[in-house]
Amino acid sequence: MVMEISCEEVWREVSNYLDDEITPELRARMREHFKGCKHCTAVLDGTRNVVQLVGDAKSFELPAGFSDRLYQKLDRKLSKDSQL
């Protein structure tokens, strides 16, 4: 039988739960809480989705022509340096 945990405590630890930065004991208590609390489950799912979403490189794109402009700038610097 695990000790109960409040919603507030769960919110404080939800990020550490995802990162596995909590003790197995707290993990078990939280898991038990999620079973019976749809609000906290929604917070957990949503937070996990945020992490997955922003971790997906496809969510951020390089602007068109980024590489070209970068190397043009680099070339300009290189030719300036070589003139010194």
Add this chain to the structure above:
Amino acid sequence: MHGAQLSPEDTKASTKRGNVKRVAQLDPTQGHEILEMGAPPGSLATTSAVLTKRQGAASEAELIERVLRGDDEAFRELVHPCEHAVFMATQVILNNEADAEDAAQEAVLKAFTNLAKFRGDSKFSTWLIRIATNEALMRLRKQRHQKLHDSFDEQREGEEGDYVPRDFADWREIPSEALQTEELRQALSQALASLTPKHREVFVLRDVQHFTIEETAKLLGIGKSAVKTRLLRARLQMRDALAPGMDGSWSTGRRDYEQVRPW
């Protein structure tokens, strides 16, 4: 934390993200590992071994040597695999494409000028991303100083109490049709902009750039517990900003998402 039992609902996130020495592949087509910190100083041999995984590609150490001997083309080869990560590092902090591109370019030029100072105790990409992050943070701080009336930010900077989720909109799945849409990018960008700079930088390093908590703490010169506290707030705030639209309301224009509050 190692070997902890994972419930089925955990594995989705954990297997994807791992938590120890996660190697971020920001662009899978590059087949190039972006992060691998923690090699002992001077262990260039080990680092090169990891780096030469890409068949036929010159090792990082070799490329750096060539650049230092005056082979400018080798520098392009060194930078090319990290372009995306460098831009992301500046974009997510500055939240403005033109500024971010400028900062990214500046970071690459600085890396070139200071390459002789690179010690090889981290990967070149890590070092370059750190330069880019610093460049972006410096510009962000400058911008904030210019905004004399930016008291909103300052006021929120002071909040260190518990962050309470604003609503409990159910967001079980990321709708696949929402991925890679312009709306999603805009929503993300707005949500990121809603974070204070100090929460944004932690969130970006950890969740966008996939640095570990320890690496994030090192990069920012703060403690691990501060990273965790800021990360929690940032993630919850991002969820609050994104969840209400995630059931499709921002892609369909519908605004009647389910708002559930326990009080």
